[in-house]
């Protein structure tokens with residue numbers, strides 16, 4: 001498929017136009033976060049030396065600069081503190097309504113995580129509503145492997161969704 | 166002997182939706198700047214700091230400084246570089262130029278900021294905004310375009326402090342009316358409270374006039390020392406008395422305040438800049454604060470100490486930001502009405518404060534001797550404050 005106005009980009013993937021993270025191991029030392037998401041786990045890194053839990057995950061501890069980190073689970077459920085709903089003029093890549101919420105997952109450092117809310121029509125959400133992790137597939141990452149050709153690396157991402165009552 | 170930094174001159178091109186290339190806008194603004202100081206020639210300038218964030222995405226141009234140097238006829242010998250702090254880029258450039266001229270590493274520095282944001286296909290600039298915030302953790306949630314984030318901020322301010330939609334609208338009205346006669350502003354129309362209150366919804370509670378537009382534009386100023394400045398001008402000198410730039414987080418989940426309407430980083434930036442400038446909030450006669458949204462100005466007047474925390478809505482709603490009020494704010498129209506070509510905004514603010522302190526602003530604040538500029542950038546991730554005065558810090 002040609003890119004309008006730039007015929008040389010036919011069938012080529014420009015990562016500079018990719019709205020999703022480069023999640024693959026080849027491009028991201030925090031690839032484990034995304035692998036955990038695929039198992040339905042919302043995780044981050046904890047420093048095994050000083051005990052600090054950081055969000056988002058790191059490759060060094062921002063407190064003591066240790067590289068001795070491990071993945072720990074964050075809660076999959078939380079409560080909405082405040083939310084906004086965008087119905088008209090939703091930007092490319094997102095569907096209307098585009099709902100954002102500050103969510104309290106009840107533990108540090110995840111007491112005010114800003115996330116998109118999916119699987120929810122406009123006008124039904126309320127402050128204090130319970131939401132849960134929602135993991136969904138996003139387009140695979142095409143990685144040029146030289147003689148092996150292009151390998152498609154599966155990707156997922158997350159949002160939160162209302163807990164069905 | 167200490168070298169004191171001053172802002173010598175400044176100018177900007179017409180801001181708005183421009184039928185022009187990025188380098189055209191920089192040339193127009195450089196000409197406007199040197200028109201403001203006819204004794205200064207391009208050959209007198211030994212340093213160039215270019216502030217642009219979207220050149221890389223919207224004009225396919227990185228390493229912008231040499232490109233701009235050549236186009237504006239400057240041949241730097243002390244510094245030729247670009248800085249990128251998005252909405253604070255212009256202020257960052259002024260701070261860096263101040264440090265260089267104070268240290269003696271440069272003598273006369275041109276600080277030039279600008280963006281060409283309207284691309285041939287409209288989707289691209291909106292889509293590229295995903296890069297304005299932490300891409301993998303906030304952009305990916307659709308937080309690139311800022312109205313949802315500031316809608317949440319406005320809601321929390323209303324929840325915690327009882328500010329009202331009408332008080333937000335008062336900010337838009339004041340700033341639009343300041344810009345109504347500004348020939349280089351993007352929006353040059355008077356606005357009534359009724360119009361502001363009945364405008365189309367963007368993201369509740371924000372409506373059309375609560376949000377700054379997307380803008381093409383450039384602005385240029387000259388930073389030098391007081392001793393050098395005296396060779397070029399008889400105007401009152403405007404000193405950069407104190408500055409601060411504070412960054413406590415990037416990802417929104419790590420926002421430093423207790424909630425989105427509690428701007429701890431703004432507070433720290435203000436306190437540090439006041440201390441460096443040896444003045445207090447009560448000394449500020451005129452300010453240009455970062456009104457990317459009406460709610461931003463409401464919170465900024467609180468956190469910068471012009472009123473008590475939580476009383477920003479009342480402050481703005483009772484005309485304290487207008488001429489004759491306690492601290493006239495955004496007297497050239499601010500971001501809401503001038504527009505916001507990111508890297509140019511801090512320079513536009515510095516130029517307006519320079520004119521106010523020289524007694525030649527369009528909406529002149531009588532006796533203005535100390536002025537302040539403020540920027541926020543990213544998903545409210547960084548705050549930058551500069552304090553200007555008619556006298557150097559002693």
Ligand SMILES: [Zn+2]
Nearest residue numbers: 047050061064
């Ligand atoms: Zn540690």
